Amino acid sequence: MGTQLSFDRGSAEALSVSKQEPTWLTVRRAEAAEKAQTLDWPQPEKMRIARWNLEAFGNYKAAEPAAGTAELPAALQELLSKEEDASGLLVQRNSSRVLNRMNEKLAAKGVIFTDLETAAREHVELVQKHLFSVVDPYTDKLTARHAALWTGGVFVYVPKNVEVELPLQALLYSDDAEATFAPHILLIADTNSRVTYVDNVVSAFAGEVAPSVHQSVTEVIVKAGARVQFATVHHLAESVTDLSVRRAKVEQDGRIEWIVGDLHDGNILSDTVSVLEGSGATSDAKVITIGARAQKMSVTTQAVHVGRSTDSNMVTRAVMKEQATAIINGITKIEKGATKANGVQTEKVLMLSPKARGDANPILLIDEDDVTAGHAASVGQVNPEQIHYLMSRGIAKEDAERLIIYGFLAPVVSEVPIPSVREQLQRLLERKLES
Incomplete structure (x- = not known):
């Protein structure tokens, strides 16, 4: 077992105070730690994650700041865009931010791109209002623990009518299995804004290491008429359990585009949901994953239609090798009153081994008559x-x-x-x- 964090209300509160966080955040962390004691782990379809190593959260370890990308391991430098191809860069090493730079012209327009811990101190009104406004921290033990333990993280705010032409990039990496690695990403795209965010979540361990957990929660708030492209690629070591929850709330005529590359080598819980609240809201999700060895993966993509004339498209491709197991869930949920909604999903699994297992589960939950919905699913060699x-x-x-x-x-x-x-x-x- 990896290092386990002493976990209760008092320890969460003490950690927050030691980091000089604002009082409101200290209170939230303490309450979440207490609530986590009473909640169960999530129970995804056909996958018993309670059998996984879920306790190795490690301890908070602040890393020394880096002067520039040249100080990063060479393998990680290869993942970064050229400076002229990105609007900004944020690097988190284990529990804390070590590098942050941003285009000065965008900063002058009011764009914020920093770590979430800094934003909680310097942009209190925005963070306090929106943090855990899309994800209920008390959904289950995973979200409650994350609400108590998240570290570093990413905060993006794009003001009304501002377009960020080049991507904002984050590199979130772990090279110490005994350090907490739990970034929280909070992205707010205000009315009629445009932004593309890209992150790489990686490990850079030397030799064999103890088991550890990467736990992350992403919240994306897409205001009316805004457009967000959110791309994330995970490639962590086999010793890491990857628990990733992503949620987007999309208002009238807003659009979210998800690009998820689950190329992790260890067990995966990946749960991505778009809630289309406003009329004319749209979501497009593309997910790709490869399973190998004895890896177990639960990959769920969901669109919830609430507003009228909403549109969602979900495409998942999985390739299964050796003895890997994957449960691929696609869920289209159309609520009562979401007239003229359209939801389409496709899940396909390619099997490369007779010992591998891949289940593709298309699910349609429709409570409204005047809608269209379709699905396609296949598993084959x-x-x-x-x-x-x-x-x-x-x-x-x-x-x-x-x-x-x-x-x-x-x-x-x-x-x-x-x-x-x-x-x-x-x-x-x-x-x-x-x-």
Whole structure:
């Protein structure tokens, strides 16, 4: 077992006070720690995560600031966009921010891009109002513990009518299995604003390490007419359990685009939900994952239609190797009164091993008549006829299989609108498929 944090109301309160956090945040952390004692772990469909290593949260360890990206490990530097291709960069190492820079012109327009702990002190009104406004901290033991223990994190605010043309990028990495690694991302896109946010969540351990947990919660608030592209790529070590909850609340004519690359090597709980509250709100979610060895994955994507004339599209592609298990859930929920809503989802799983397991579960929950909804789901193996055809053209069998797999994943990868993220996904896919 990895290092466990002493966890109760008093310890959460003491940690907050030691970091000189505002009183309102100290109170919230303490209440969440107390509430967590009474709650159960989430129970995703067909996956008993209570059997996983969920206790190795580690201890808070503040890292020394970095003067620049040159001080980062070489493997992590490769994940960063060129400075001229990004509007800003934030780096979190284990429990705290170590680097933060941002375009001065955007700052002059009122754009905020900093770690959440700093924002809680310097932008109290925004953070206090919106923190845990999309995710209920008392949903289950996972969200309550996170509300008590989150560290570092990311805060983005884009004012009304401001467009951030180049992506804001965050690199969140762990190189100490005994340090708490629990970033909270809070992004607020005000009326008619535009922003693209990209993060990489990675580990950089040297040699064998004890088990640890990465727990993160993301809250995205899309005001009327705003547009947010949110891309996240996770590639942590096999020793890390990745627990990631993402929620977006989208107001009238707003749009959220999710791009999720779950390329983690350990067990995964990935839960991404768009709540389309306002009329004309839209959501587009693209999720890609690869399972290997004895990995277990619960990957859920959901769209909740509340407003009228809302539209959602969800595409998930999973490739399963060796003895990996994946439960892929797609949920379209159309509430009463959400007339003219349209929800479409597709889940496809490609099996590369007879010992692997992949379940694709499309779920439609519809409480309104005047709507349209559709789904497609499939689980299958590599088509031998396709392999035979490619081999007849002089392509070796292994290369033929690789081409078919890349073709299977291409509908997600090719539609990623951010070139740097698309290239990263491609490299990581190749690495995990060939390992």
